Amino acid sequence: MSKxxxxxxxPYAKKCDADLVVIESFDSSSLPPMYAKTQIQNLLNEYDQVxxxxxxxxxxxxxxxxxxxxxxxxxxxxxxxxxxxxxDVGREKRNLSKALGEIAWTNxxxxxxxxxxxxxxxxxxxxxxxxxxxxxxxxINNNQKGLNDQSVFNYRLNLSKxxxxxxxxxxxxxxxxxxxxERFNSYFIHYAGLRGNRTTLMELDYRVIMxxxxxxxxxxxxxxxxxxxxxxxxxxxxx
Numbered sequence: 007m008s009k010x011x012x013x014x015x016x017p018y019a020k021k022c023d024a025d026l027v028v029i030e031s032f033d034s035s036s037l038p039p040m041y042a043k044t045q046i047q048n049l050l051n052e053y054d055q056v057x058x059x060x061x062x063x064x065x066x067x068x069x070x071x072x073x074x075x076x077x078x079x080x081x082x083x084x085x086x087x088x089x090x091x092x093x094d095v096g097r098e099k100r101n102l103s104k105a106l107g108e109i110a111w112t113n114x115x116x117x118x119x120x121x122x123x124x125x126x127x128x129x130x131x132x133x134x135x136x137x138x139x140x141x142x143x144x145x146i147n148n149n150q151k152g153l154n155d156q157s158v159f160n161y162r163l164n165l166s167k168x169x170x171x172x173x174x175x176x177x178x179x180x181x182x183x184x185x186x187x188e189r190f191n192s193y194f195i196h197y198a199g200l201r202g203n204r205t206t207l208m209e210l211d212y213r214v215i216m217x218x219x220x221x222x223x224x225x226x227x228x229x230x231x232x233x234x235x236x237x238x239x240x241x242x243x244x245x
Contacts, residue, residue: 014065044133060119062197069193084122084171087114091182105144113170118156120178187232190224
């Protein structure tokens with residue numbers, strides 16, 4: 007998966023004149039590898055802004071320079087709100103309040119697959135305040151489902167009364183709204199939530215992105231992509 011994703015992330019970093027830092031390992035005695043995003047905090051000691059991109063994302067050629075949208079602001083925290091696509095958001099917020107304490111939820115719940123974070127917002131991805139460990143342990147102790155560091159980042163954003171800069175959905179386009187066949191008209195395609203071998207679909211989509219004719223065709227005629235997706239799901243047993 008990372009090999010395919012990086013083939014689109016590397017040219018995007020070059021396009022943005024940004025350093026590319028790949029988080030390849032996560033060493034924690036108390037947390038599983040899925041919490042590796044907490045290492046963003048260390049990068050903000052060195053950089054004024056960090057654009058975090060999940061490894062299950064492809065960036066399309068039409069993606070604009072996200073850094074330029076916020077003029078190198080050290081106060082920015084930008085992500086795509088997904089509250090209207092997340093049916094269990096109410097339960098998630100209630101459980102976070104039970105585990106970590108009551109807060110006022112003034113921002114919409116966001117997806118952490120793509121985040122632009124300024125240096126002054128490093129506290130949102132803090133790895134030292136114990137909240138992630140408490141959330142992780144609370145879910146185990148209470149036999150509750152829930153998301154991982156994403157939910158704690160949302161909790162901290164609202165706890166600190168930080169304003170979420172809401173990005174257009176094209177910057178983190180998931181299958182949440184059942185229109186995933188329109189993904190080639192977006193900027194960042196996020197393959198989260200897909201059952202089966204996501205790597206296969208990412209590899210097939212990468213070929214589309216690299217072929218200007220097919221790429222343009224799927225943008226203009228997304229129903230063709232929908233037909234192709236139905237075949238791919240059946241043939242490769244993807245959900």
